[in-house]
Amino acid sequence: MAKTNDRGFENREIILDVLTEVLENGSFVHLVLNQALQKYQYLDKPNRAFITRVTEGTLEYLIQIDYIINLYSKTRISEMKPLIRSLLRMSVYQLIYMDRVPDSAVCNEAVKLAAKRRFQGLKGFVNGVLRTISREKASLVFDTPSLAYSIPQWLYEMWEKRYGSEKARIIAASFLKDSPTWVRCNMSRADRGEIIASLERQGVSVEECPGLPIMLSIRGYDYIEGLEAFLKGLIQVQDVTSALVGEAVSVKEGDYIIDVCAAPGGKSLHLAEKLRGTGMVEARDLTYQKAARIEENRLRCGYQNMKTVVWDALCLDQDACGKADVVIADLPCSGLGIIGKKPDIKYNMTWEKLKELAALQRDMLSLVWQYVKPGGMLIYSTCTIDAMENEENALWLRERFPLEPVDLSQRLGRIVQADSLKEGYVQFLPGVHSFDGFFISAFRRVG
Structure with a gap:
């Protein structure tokens, strides 16, 4: 060679x-x-x-x-x-x-x-x-933080204003550091020990996630599709913060769940597993290409209680109104929490685009909350660290629709401790926390 x-x-x-x-x-x-x-x-x-x-x-x-x-x-x-x-x-x-x-x-x-x-x-x-x-x-010599961390000046200043100088520096620095790939174990097919053994046989370095046993960090592999554990559907690539969406939901056997912007399907797969072969997870997305990615993962992991649907989240599905026990709304966002994985994001984003995305999210949320049955749950999440898309939109939801926040303080284990959990939301910050930047908010429909 x-x-x-x-x-x-x-x-x-x-x-x-x-x-x-x-x-x-x-x-x-x-x-x-x-x-x-x-x-x-x-x-x-x-x-x-x-x-x-x-x-x-x-x-x-x-x-x-x-x-x-x-x-x-x-x-x-x-x-x-x-x-x-x-x-x-x-x-x-x-x-x-x-x-x-x-x-x-x-x-x-x-x-x-x-x-x-x-x-x-x-x-x-x-x-x-x-x-x-x-x-x-x-x-x-690089004499400004923006230049030192290769972050657009307007973006760094926004984080500095929102989170303070020290956290802004930690966030920006984190995007330049090497990070592992996180995978979630498919416990319906194998136990964690078997999955770890399979990975290590192929020379992969594996570490477990304290506080969340279903998650593993892996390093040292060539490409994910070459791993036996991946090909057999024993693992799904998914960050810890994304997997916490599934942990935030109290599912019971037989539940009907709609994931409105599901590609590539990690959250839907997680919830299908938690249903233990019962109920149905309907994984939706806008295009046939995205739906094909979801379906590929579904077939690889072997879930029968999950189906893939092409549907635009900006179009109200009258037939689904009031039917879902859980709705997952992980909506299109600026992606500022995952710059470490997709560095081109920071060069393509603008303040105007942030405002447009926040407005798009509200348009979607104003429709999809209606799918939740009284007493059911809505999870709104993003992979960004922008307050306009996160806390402000969560507050907007709460003020306009019959939704009340769900206390998350006992749902996410030891992964994070934050006062905001009692108010129904949490913001993960890259570098400050050990995972992607991510926002999770949880609501229950009143009525």
């Missing part, structure tokens, strides 16, 4: 194409990168790891990288050819943040790539900028 450095040029070509697609065409990095890794499955684990690290790392540090390039280039990065811009960005990431990659190799490979992509006339420019940065990198 070829070593990483033997395939260095091919790896960098793949990275260049992924980054250009993401940064110039606005595609989602997790989708484009996964497609590339699927296409080049013949690459071994070290090569795949290199591609992933440089791609994601370049996006994580993009603000810092652009600042560095503009310091040492006579041509502003905004004025460069798109391919050259991506090439310099990925190369600067390697120069600054990857000690094991020789600077000379980074510069030489970048020049070769420029030539192969028919930019022979810019080889000297690429070489000059990169070699200057290589010489001067020890003297670089």
